[in-house]
């Protein structure tokens with residue numbers, strides 16, 4: 001399928017007892033490539049990612065083949081997976097509070113993932129501060145001494161990204177990493193992920209987000225990948241009825257019910273053949289306006305709540 005350097009997934013299946021939850025999933029991600037994984041709730045996105053990480057829940061098993069830089073990820077002993085996780089591949093989840101230790105300073109948590117993989121303590125501490133800086137956290141030395149509850153949600157998510165990047169993995173997996181963040185914080189976090197990811201598998205429900213971050217997309221439905229290809233192709237000429245439905249729904253649904261209400265007249269979600277009337281003033285300008293022409297093929301379908309003024 002591809003290059004030994006990247007991720008290659010071939011015929012991945014996931015089951016719980018007799019129930020097949022993920023079937024015959026095959027795809028590849030080359031070094032530096034950013035691939036989105038979209039699909040409705042329950043379509044198998046998280047189980048696909050967790051199979052690669054070796055983190056499936058008890059009673060759920062994976063079959064098939066997946067290799068990262070030539071190393072097998074499926075069906076290998078937990079001791080080997082432990083060495084790979086956090087070193088060759090790592091994952092950022094939606095809710096950093098559950099992943100961070102509330103009793104440990106964040107710098108120590110970033111350093112720990114390096115000492116666990118063999119780095120000396122002093123070197124790990126120094127590099128932790130560098131990593132906090134790399135994910136654009138302000139005053140990283142001071143911030144390294146903070147506890148998770150002293151940070152904002154966006155800052156905690158950046159700490160998670162620093163932890164994920166600490167051992168320079170070959171692949172970063174993000175599962176809805178920005179869903180809990182407000183829209184401006186989300187945008188900055190997405191830009192950062194796109195910039196720092198060595199190779200990326202990005203799981204989301206949000207088509208505009210996937211279009212802003214990724215070059216290619218895989219669409220899952222009922223445990224299978226039903227469509228895949230470059231974003232522009234899939235979003236302008238969907239071949240599968242489910243993808244068509246997903247795109248239609250995204251045009252009708254104002255993006256992110258979590259959006260803060262912005263005062264002023266709010267346009268209906270809709271289609272602006274002459275181009276986005278909000279241009280760069282739109283809070284979603286980069287995430288949505290840029291990508292929406294690809295969704296509709298003509299003009300902009302604008303689905304965010306934004307004052308017309």
Ligand SMILES: Nc1ncnc2c1ncn2[C@@H]1O[C@H](COP(=O)(O)OP(=O)(O)OP(=O)(O)O)[C@@H](O)[C@H]1O
Nearest residue numbers: 016021039040041042043044045046047048057060
């Ligand atoms: N531990 C488990 N035992 C049995 N079935 C499970 C288990 N975990 C998940 N499933 C089922 O597997 C299917 C795929 O779940 P998965 O979490 O991968 O979906 P998803 O596409 O990531 O959904 P969401 O977007 O809601 O996170 C679902 O039908 C889910 O109910």
